[in-house]
Amino acid sequence: MKKFASPIGLAAVVGLLLLIAVAIVGPIVWGDAATSRNVAERWGAASPAHPFGTDDLGRDILARVLVASRLSLLLTAGATAIGLTGGLIIGLAASIMPSRLRRAVVWVMDILLAFPWLLLVLFFTVIWGATATGAMLAIGLSGIPNLTRLVYNLASSVSGTDYVRAARVVGVGPVGILTRHVLPNIASPLLVQAAAAASVTLLSFAGLSFLGLGVQAPAYDWGRQINEGIGQIYSNPMGAIGPGLAIVFAGLIFTLISEALADQPGQGIGRLVAASRAAVLPTDGRSGESGSESTVRLNKSPDATATEPAEAAPLAEVKGLHVAFPDGGGGVVERVHGIDFSVSQGETVGIVGESGSGKSLTALALAGLLVPPAAVAARRRAFDGIDLSSELTQSDRRRLGTELGVVFQDPLTSLNPALTIGRQLTEVPETHLKMSRRAARERAVDGLEAVGIHSAVHRMGDYPHQFSGGMRQRAMIGMALTAEPKLIIADEPTTALDVTVQKQVLGVLRAAKESTNTAVVLISHDIALVAGFCDRIVVMKDGQIVEELSAGRIREDAQHPYTRGLIACLPDMRSDRSRPLPVIDEVVRPAERHGPDQFADGGSGEGDPSEHVATGRDEVRSLL
Amino acid sequence: MSVLDVEGLSVRYRSRTVVSDVSFAVGRKETLGLVGESGSGKSTIALAIAGLAPVRTGSIRISGSESTGRSRSARIARRNVQMIFQDPFSALDPKMPIGESIAEATRATGRRWTAQDRRRRVADLLEQVHLDPDRAGSLPSQLSGGQRQRVTIARALAGEPEIIIADEVTSALDVSVQSTVLNLLRELQERLGISLLFISHNLAVVRYMSDEVLVMREGRIVESGETETLLSAPRQQYTRQLLSAVPVLGQRMSFEEDLSA
Numbered sequence: 001m002k003k004f005a006s007p008i009g010l011a012a013v014v015g016l017l018l019l020i021a022v023a024i025v026g027p028i029v030w031g032d033a034a035t036s037r038n039v040a041e042r043w044g045a046a047s048p049a050h051p052f053g054t055d056d057l058g059r060d061i062l063a064r065v066l067v068a069s070r071l072s073l074l075l076t077a078g079a080t081a082i083g084l085t086g087g088l089i090i091g092l093a094a095s096i097m098p099s100r101l102r103r104a105v106v107w108v109m110d111i112l113l114a115f116p117w118l119l120l121v122l123f124f125t126v127i128w129g130a131t132a133t134g135a136m137l138a139i140g141l142s143g144i145p146n147l148t149r150l151v152y153n154l155a156s157s158v159s160g161t162d163y164v165r166a167a168r169v170v171g172v173g174p175v176g177i178l179t180r181h182v183l184p185n186i187a188s189p190l191l192v193q194a195a196a197a198a199s200v201t202l203l204s205f206a207g208l209s210f211l212g213l214g215v216q217a218p219a220y221d222w223g224r225q226i227n228e229g230i231g232q233i234y235s236n237p238m239g240a241i242g243p244g245l246a247i248v249f250a251g252l253i254f255t256l257i258s259e260a261l262a263d264q265p266g267q268g269i270g271r272l273v274a275a276s277r278a279a280v281l282p283t284d285g286r287s288g289e290s291g292s293e294s295t296v297r298l299n300k301s302p303d304a305t306a307t308e309p310a311e312a313a314p315l316a317e318v319k320g321l322h323v324a325f326p327d328g329g330g331g332v333v334e335r336v337h338g339i340d341f342s343v344s345q346g347e348t349v350g351i352v353g354e355s356g357s358g359k360s361l362t363a364l365a366l367a368g369l370l371v372p373p374a375a376v377a378a379r380r381r382a383f384d385g386i387d388l389s390s391e392l393t394q395s396d397r398r399r400l401g402t403e404l405g406v407v408f409q410d411p412l413t414s415l416n417p418a419l420t421i422g423r424q425l426t427e428v429p430e431t432h433l434k435m436s437r438r439a440a441r442e443r444a445v446d447g448l449e450a451v452g453i454h455s456a457v458h459r460m461g462d463y464p465h466q467f468s469g470g471m472r473q474r475a476m477i478g479m480a481l482t483a484e485p486k487l488i489i490a491d492e493p494t495t496a497l498d499v500t501v502q503k504q505v506l507g508v509l510r511a512a513k514e515s516t517n518t519a520v521v522l523i524s525h526d527i528a529l530v531a532g533f534c535d536r537i538v539v540m541k542d543g544q545i546v547e548e549l550s551a552g553r554i555r556e557d558a559q560h561p562y563t564r565g566l567i568a569c570l571p572d573m574r575s576d577r578s579r580p581l582p583v584i585d586e587v588v589r590p591a592e593r594h595g596p597d598q599f600a601d602g603g604s605g606e607g608d609p610s611e612h613v614a615t616g617r618d619e620v621r622s623l624l
Numbered sequence: 625m626s627v628l629d630v631e632g633l634s635v636r637y638r639s640r641t642v643v644s645d646v647s648f649a650v651g652r653k654e655t656l657g658l659v660g661e662s663g664s665g666k667s668t669i670a671l672a673i674a675g676l677a678p679v680r681t682g683s684i685r686i687s688g689s690e691s692t693g694r695s696r697s698a699r700i701a702r703r704n705v706q707m708i709f710q711d712p713f714s715a716l717d718p719k720m721p722i723g724e725s726i727a728e729a730t731r732a733t734g735r736r737w738t739a740q741d742r743r744r745r746v747a748d749l750l751e752q753v754h755l756d757p758d759r760a761g762s763l764p765s766q767l768s769g770g771q772r773q774r775v776t777i778a779r780a781l782a783g784e785p786e787i788i789i790a791d792e793v794t795s796a797l798d799v800s801v802q803s804t805v806l807n808l809l810r811e812l813q814e815r816l817g818i819s820l821l822f823i824s825h826n827l828a829v830v831r832y833m834s835d836e837v838l839v840m841r842e843g844r845i846v847e848s849g850e851t852e853t854l855l856s857a858p859r860q861q862y863t864r865q866l867l868s869a870v871p872v873l874g875q876r877m878s879f880e881e882d883l884s885a
Contacts, residue, residue: 162715163725166776169674169707170729170783171699180728184719354798355769469662498661498825499869507879525799532877555874569803571832572873573855580807581832584800 009260015253023070033063045236052242055228061239064225065246072221073250075136075205075214080198082140084190087147092182094148095155096174106152112145121204125213132221135214139204143197150193154186188261195258199251206247222247315519316366316404316487317342320379323361323370323543332375336361336543343487346517350530350551352566353540359523362540363489366521367406384486402432405480407473409492414476415464421448421475422460428483440482447478450515451508470501477508487519488512495524506533527554527566539563625688626651627786627819628673628705633682635668642668643843645682650787653813655820657834657851659827659866665843666823670789673821675702687786703732706780710792712772716764722775723760726750732783749778753808770801777808787819794829806833827870831855839863 027034038058046053052061094105112120120142121135128134155178158164164181172180208214209223217224222243229239323336336358343349343366353359364370365381368388381388383404386396408414416424425444429435435443441460448456451474464472473493480488490509494502510533512518524530530537531551539546539562547560558564565584575581626649635643643665650656658666671677672692673684679692691701706729709715716725723746730737730745737745747757753774764772773793780788790809794802806829813820822833830837830851837854839846839862847860858864871877 162709162711163717163720165671165674165676166707166709166715166725166779167717167728168676169702169705170732170779171703171734172728172731181717181720185717354800499827500661500865503869503877503879506877510877510879526871527799528873529871529877531873532871532875552874552876566799567873570799570873571803571806571828573828573831573867573870575828575832577832577851580810581803583803583807 006260008256012253012256012260015249016257019069019073019250019253022066023073026066026069030060030063030066033060034067035059043232043235046238052238053232053236055239061225061229061242064220065222065243068221068225068243069246069250071132071215071219072202072205072223072246075132075221076198076202076250078136079140079143079201079205080194082137083143083147083197083201084194086141086144087151088190090144091148091151092155092178094152095159095182096178106149109145109148109152113149115145117142117204118207121208122213125208130213130216132215132219135205135208139201139208143201147193147197151186151190154189155182158182158185192258192261195254195261199254199258202247202251202254314342314344315347316383318362318366318378318381320377321362321365321381322377323358323365324375324377326373334543336365339540339543339545341366341538341545343519343521345486346513346519347536348513348520348522348534350534350537351521351523351540352525352527352530352537354525356542357540358543359540360491361543363491363521363523367404367489368400369406398432402428402483403486405477405483405485405488407476407480407488407490407493409495415472417464419463420460421462421464421467425460425475425479425482428479432483443482444478447482448475450481450511451475451478452504453478468501470497470504473497473501473505474508477505477512481512481516484516485518487521489521489523491523492525493522494529502529509533526570527563528570528572539566627654627687628821629683629685629688630669630673631683631685633669633672633684634680635665635672635677636680637678641680641843643672646840646843646845647682648838648845648848650819650821652786652819653817654836655813655822655834657830657837658821658823658840659825659830659837660840660846661825663842664840666840667791668843670707670791670821670823673789674705674707675699700734703734703783704786705789706732706783706785706787707789707791708773708776708780708793711796712769712776713764713796715776716772718764721761721763722767723750725775726760726779726782729779729782732785745782749781750775752781752812753778768801769797770804773797773801773805774808777805777812781812781816781818785818787821789821789823791823792825795824795826802829809833827855827866839866 036059038054041050041054041058042056044050044054044058050060050062052065055061055064090105090109094102094109097105121138124138124141125134128137158181159177164177167177167181205214205221206223206226209221210227212227215221215224220228225243226240226247229236229241229243232239317340319340320338321336321341322334322338324332324334327333335356339358339362341351341362351359351362361370361374365376365378366383368381368383370376378389383400386392386399392400415421422441422444425447426437426440429440429443430437433440433443445456445460448459453459453471453474459467464475467475477488477490477493488509493509494505497505506529509520509522513520520534522530522533527537527539531554534551537549537551537554539549539560541562547558547563549557549563554563555567558567562584565582568582569584571581628650630649631647633643633646634641646665646669648656658669660666668677672679673686675691675698682692684691686701686704689697689701691698691705716722720728723743726746726749727742730742743760746760750757750760755771755774755778759767764775767775793809794805797805809820810833812818820833822830824830824833834851836849837851838848839854839858839860841862846862847854847858854863855867858867
């Protein structure tokens with residue numbers, strides 16, 4: 001099983017097998033030792049013959065711990081199974097009930113959840129009496145509300161997806177949807193949870209038996225053994241610690257299993273492993289606005305450290321920029337391959353490219369915002385005289401915080417939902433510009449008015465969710481403007497917005513540029529948009545700059561087949577509707593490596609062979 | 625007779641009216657484009673036609689049979705509609721091989737399929753969308769965004785629908801992939817004679833795909849008509865506003881007139 005091909009997975013599997021083996025053979029092998037009485041040796045301390053000592057009848061405690069593993073584990077498994085089955089049935093059923101009934105079920109479960117589980121267990125114990133089976137039922141049932149809630153939440157999130165909708169359109173019924181789509185997709189988080197729950201259940205049992213409410217004499221489990229051993233804790237500490245160790249060991253194994261089952265390597269301990277791998281990558285120095293960016297110098301030439309005269313330098317620039325990420329297998333994948341990029345004061349530059357072209361990485365590296373595991377290397381990385389590749393001083397950090405504004409695609413994730421817009425807009429002027437609260441507020445109101453938000457004074461008290469998408473994006477820009485930045489980097493700022501709102505947002509950026517001579521880097525996949533807004537366009541592909549063009553003459557000047565393809569395949573209001581759209585042949589991809597002839601020949605591409613169905617190839621070719 | 629007839633359709637969620645009194649028709653082999661801002665109700669119309677949104681008033685007829693409600697005849701009528709969603713990443717079950725997803729959709733035909741027939745049909749559909757039939761066992765995660773969108777197209781075709789609703793099918797895709805998907809849709813429509821309800825906020829894409837266009841705003845139809853006529857000589861201010869906001873390559877955007885909230 002691939003899932004367990006990690007040290008944790010291996011430990012979990014070995015541990016589980018060990019537990020199962022002991023549970024099966026324990027009573028057979030050590031059964032006699034566990035029951036043979038030897039009153040002469042009662043209350044014996046730990047010795048080589050009896051590593052955990054002996055109990056009141058002189059029986060070997062280690063043997064009893066090993067024998068008790070069967071009962072302890074069976075009860076744990078039983079209770080976990082009850083909780084899981086109940087949770088699955090109620091949770092799944094609730095997810096397909098009509099909304100009123102569903103709300104009622106969830107409501108009841110929420111009330112039960114708010115009830116302390118131990119109280120529930122005690123309640124059930126009263127009903128069924130203090131027996132092992134009673135305790136198992138009690139613990140199992142008291143685990144149901146929790147698991148029901150989990151199953152219900154997981155199932156609801158799956159039910160809302162498009163693939164479930166598609167299945168419904170196709171005519172798959174509710175039960176079919178549960179078994180075909182919901183269960184397979186919630187199974188793995190559920191297993192993780194079940195393994196974690198097993199470890200809690202084990203502890204619950206130990207607790208109950210310890211209190212005398214669980215397993216009753218003459219039967220015994222680990223909890224009862226602790227209870228028995230605790231009386232002699234001063235003469236034979238191992239009598240209580242021994243069974244305790246067994247509980248800790250089994251609990252640890254359950255937790256490890258849960259960890260190993262966790263599907264995605266980004267979770268839990270898996271994340272730690274990934275992080276430590278990233279840390280093994282050579283790093284030198286920490287820098288960046290966030291103070292946590294690691295810088296790797298991949299191709300550092302000796303003369304590159306000589307700083308160029310500040311007057312001639314553009315506002316922001318990177319030279320020989322490389323960005324790499326760990327590939328998950330110990331190596332690294334380079335995503336940006338040594339590019340040069342610069343912005344001058346008051347200039348608007350567009351970076352165009354498709355997903356994976358490295359356009360966002362380039363801009364983030366320019367802003368010093370890439371954090372590990374991203375590894376950044378450049379011969380030179382500077383913003384307005386600040387060398388971003390060296391250790392930053394406090395004042396450099398403050399300057400970066402105010403003079404460089406960044407606007408992301410989704411304003412909902414970049415604005416804090418719990419704070420008012422006003423609070424977030426006054427933060428920069430107050431903390432970075434050291435303004436008084438009143439002055440900061442005035443500045444923030446000005447910022448909102450500058451981005452065309454009416455009655456800004458009143459809207460300062462609103463929360464982000466009270467703003468529409470376009471307003472949030474304008475507020476983000478307004479926030480950047482409060483600091484009078486010299487450079488605004490806008491990464492797909494309008495991709496989630498409608499055309500009319502897009503125009504408003506870009507209008508705000510344009511106004512900022514015109515009134516304060518702010519430089520703007522606009523990143524987008526839409527070449528028409530970028531060309532309409534910017535002075536200069538940089539076309540990126542596969543981590544390299546393919547071409548740099550003046551925006552006004554893009555149609556005339558574009559030379560590279562990829563740029564031409566991008567222009568040609570984008571339908572506009574004049575496209576010929578009677579013909580298929582030109583497509584960018586995948587062959588354009590390796591064009592730099594094979595030369596333009598390869599492209600014209602339409603040779604075989606890599607990756608998706610059908611991505612270049614020949615429908616529009618002639619059109620692209622005729623452009624060349 | 626039209627393949628799809630929508631008359632006086634209104635959809636309400638709780639007390640909020642999302643679509644009010646919308647009527648339109650889509651003829652055989654025709655493409656009707658639906659444009660409008662987010663929140664204009666265009667996606668809700670799509671969901672209502674597919675039976676996934678509650679219809680308050682009005683009727684939806686597919687090839688003449690009423691498709692709203694829970695009756696058996698409505699369910700059978702709805703089988704003739706299939707849908708392609710915006711995000712090919714969430715539109716496919718991550719744990720289900722793509723061939724299985726397509727096979728599942730053959731249920732919508734209402735016929736009984738033998739395992740062998742179904743397998744053959746899946747292979748045939750994959751070929752129709754220019755994917756290698758040998759990849760039927762692949763999981764969605766092994767495919768690129770464009771390939772996944774083809775799989776969802778194949779799945780829509782598996783139900784042998786008379787009309788396909790394409791809701792923002794290219795807005796999550798790269799432009800180079802967008803053109804191949806649009807070409808594929810047109811090619812399949814030509815070959816199989818399917819009608820298309822094509823929803824997008826991208827006017828240029830809608831213009832390229834549609835015979836007729838419907839402009840929507842706040843749940844109502846603002847303007848409708850033959851594509852070229854409507855977009856070259858819009859009668860409504862709102863349509864003109866939409867058109868002027870579309871960036872045109874080689875033209876510098878101007879921002880004088882707006883900047884209002």
